[in-house]
Amino acid sequence: MTLRRSTAIRATMTMLLIALASVTTQAQGRGGGRHRGANDSQPNRQGDDQAKEWSDRFEEMASIKAVLKDVKVAKSAKDSIGRIEQTYKNRFHTYANAAKRTFDDAHAQSEPPNFGQLDTLFGDARKLQDQEYSDLRQLLADDQRATFDANVVRRRADDDKEAAARRERMQRSRSRAEGGSGYSLGRGSGIGGRALSPRAST
Numbered sequence: 001m002t003l004r005r006s007t008a009i010r011a012t013m014t015m016l017l018i019a020l021a022s023v024t025t026q027a028q029g030r031g032g033g034r035h036r037g038a039n040d041s042q043p044n045r046q047g048d049d050q051a052k053e054w055s056d057r058f059e060e061m062a063s064i065k066a067v068l069k070d071v072k073v074a075k076s077a078k079d080s081i082g083r084i085e086q087t088y089k090n091r092f093h094t095y096a097n098a099a100k101r102t103f104d105d106a107h108a109q110s111e112p113p114n115f116g117q118l119d120t121l122f123g124d125a126r127k128l129q130d131q132e133y134s135d136l137r138q139l140l141a142d143d144q145r146a147t148f149d150a151n152v153v154r155r156r157a158d159d160d161k162e163a164a165a166r167r168e169r170m171q172r173s174r175s176r177a178e179g180g181s182g183y184s185l186g187r188g189s190g191i192g193g194r195a196l197s198p199r200a201s202t
Contacts, residue, residue, distance in 0.1 A: 050170060051103035054118060057162065058096040061129050062089040064136060066158075067151040077139040084139075088132040095125045115170040122163060 064085050073081060098121055106113040133152055140148055 051100050054099040055096040058092050058099055058125055061125055062092040066155045067133065067148060069151050071144050071148050074141065080139055081136060084135050091128060095121060115167055
């Protein structure tokens with residue numbers, strides 16, 4: 001093999017290696033871009049999950065299954081109890097919508113939701129739940145009310161634990177947002193300046 005031919009072969013191989021390296025770099029760049037895009041969408045997914053969690057919680061507050069556990073209900077009261085549950089289910093649905101709107105407003109402003117505002121909404125919903133339980137209790141026989149009252153206490157304890165867990169998850173999410181995940185925090189600005197608590201009809 002002549003020196004000229006050997007030099008030409010080496011030059012050709014060098015060009016092929018450069019071209020291969022260039023293609024690999026471009027492919028990695030495109031892959032990295034997709035990866036960054038996935039990370040950028042993560043706060044949105046978290047916000048959607050939190051909104052659904054809060055909304056579902058308000059919907060579930062109308063349920064009376066837990067507080068009627070081991071409670072004997074007279075046949076004559078069953079229809080009335082069913083009507084009470086349906087009535088309050090419709091009312092709690094307005095709270096679920098208000099919670100969802102809170103998250104939607106925060107997302108539109110590129111801000112994390114104010115969980116203090118959500119706690120206020122939850123407190124107002126609990127007052128509505130008190131009304132529901134009072135209506136139910138009046139339909140129970142005297143010897144069944146102690147069991148009902150104990151069930152209410154247990155459910156309240158469970159609700160408090162869930163509320164604390166939600167608050168903690170939102171605090172962690174807020175801390176990540178302050179670390180630069182894409183939100184711009186507006187402290188003290190509220191959520192869109194709206195009144196969060198829907199009026200419960202009587």
